[in-house]
Amino acid sequence: MPQTQFDVVIAGGAAVGSAAAYFLTADPGFGGSVAVVEPDPTYQRCATALSAASIRHQFSTEENIRMSRFGTEFLRAFGDALAVDGVRPDPAFHEGGYLFLATPAGLPVLRDNHALQRREGADVALLDAAALRARFPWLRVDDLAGGTLGLSGEGWLDAYGMLQGLRRKAIAQGATYLPRRVTGIERAGARVTAVRLDDGQALACGALVNAAGVGAPALARLAGIELPVQARKRSVFYVQCPERLPGCPMVIDPSGAYFRPEGQGFIAGIAPPPDQDPECFDFDVQHALFEDVLWPLLARRVPAFEALRCVRSWAGHYDMNLVDQNVILGPHPDLDNLYFANGFSGHGMQQAPAVGRALAELIAHGGYRTLDLGRLGWRRILEGRPIVEKNVV
Ligand SMILES: Cc1cc2nc3c(=O)[nH]c(=O)nc-3n(C[C@H](O)[C@H](O)[C@H](O)COP(=O)(O)OP(=O)(O)OC[C@H]3O[C@@H](n4cnc5c(N)ncnc54)[C@H](O)[C@@H]3O)c2cc1C
Known part of the structure; x- marks a missing residue:
């Protein structure tokens, strides 16, 4: 029974x-x-x-x-x-770090968050634009005031x-x-x-x-x-680019676009504008969002991404707490x-x-x-x- x-x-x-x-x-x-x-x-x-x-x-x-x-x-x-x-599972955890970027307008919030993160014991460094340029020569920093970089503990799996x-x-x-x-x-x-x-x-x-x-x-x-709580669709794009980006962490652009290394390429994504983000349960990838919004933002931040190629994509759903x-x-x-x-x-x-x-x-x-x-x-x-x-x- x-x-x-x-x-x-x-x-x-x-x-x-x-x-x-x-x-x-x-x-x-x-x-x-x-x-x-x-x-x-x-x-x-x-x-x-x-x-x-x-x-x-x-x-x-x-x-x-x-x-x-x-x-x-x-x-x-x-x-x-x-x-x-005796079989040890391997979640393939790679501590590649996160890099949150800020324009001058976003810097006060970035600083406040950084102070809180440090108080909580997080291993996060605040870098100015010159330090960003020195550390990530492939990154365009002309519009940036700084960024916060996770030095350990953050990454992907x-x-x-x-x-x-x-x-x-x-x-x-x-x-x-x-x-x-x-x-x-x-x-x-x-x-x-x-x-x-x-x-x-x-x-x-x-x-x-x-x-x-x-x-x-x-x-x-x-x-x-x-x-x-409502389902909100988010698409992920796997792209390849002829150029390498040494030391690339998970980068969060001030626009909300993100990218990070994955295998031989990168994954990237961005939330749709709020007025185009209804409750949604289908799995259709938001290709126009990639072409019209995400790719231009990626190429603006990393000139090498002008030459990227989207190889694969998928969509899933956030369980979004509306409050x-x-x-x-x-x-x-x-x-x-x-x-x-x-x-x-x-x-x-x-x-x-x-x-x-x-x-x-x-x-x-x-x-x-x-x-x-x-x-x-x-x-x-x-x-x-x-x-x-x-x-x-
Ligand atoms: C594109 C995308 C990118 C994301 N990136 C990140 C990230 O980088 N880092 C991060 O931390 N989070 C990320 N998230 C969020 C993260 O994936 C989710 O918050 C997390 O996986 C939620 O786990 P869960 O087990 O609650 O839900 P799910 O993984 O959605 O699992 C819910 C399960 O419930 C089952 N179920 C549904 N209804 C019933 C029912 N009536 N009875 C029994 N079972 C039921 C479903 O079959 C499903 O397997 C991302 C999400 C998406 C969509």
């Missing part, structure tokens, strides 16, 4: 759901049963697998810096901590590899993955008692985690909760045992380890034990006190 009762059911088994399953099953204070309900074991369409797979400490919110710093520690120790039967490593270890530690979708939630007063799956089966549960990415608002609605572009984490005041981890707004892959650990602490111990992420809970949303992240890429 298949098991129909679990202490914790996690809806969504990509980076965040699998990290929660890993940390719960690793916690000696927990000892309960965990089911991860994930309808797509190929992970083809989840944000985790389609992301730009990069991690930075350069945020404007303390909690985001702390979560990413933990993400770095976790990635550095990944192979040892997540080995299964194989996000799919991280997800698979978490999933395999969670399974080895006792988690059950079910290739199904949650289609119903049963409540008794202020508690979730069971979920219904798309094959009609019911799973009784002591707690439910919403880790459903852009599926999270629909899942929340099943419990009668409106989550202020303040930060994760909504923890239970809703109306439902004690429904835990949310949604609205990552483009920085959830790197936060998955910290958020997975945070969820495990909330569920197993009733409160945060390591990083205090209480400010990122529902209360700020319901009381209209946003914690706005200024560095959304």
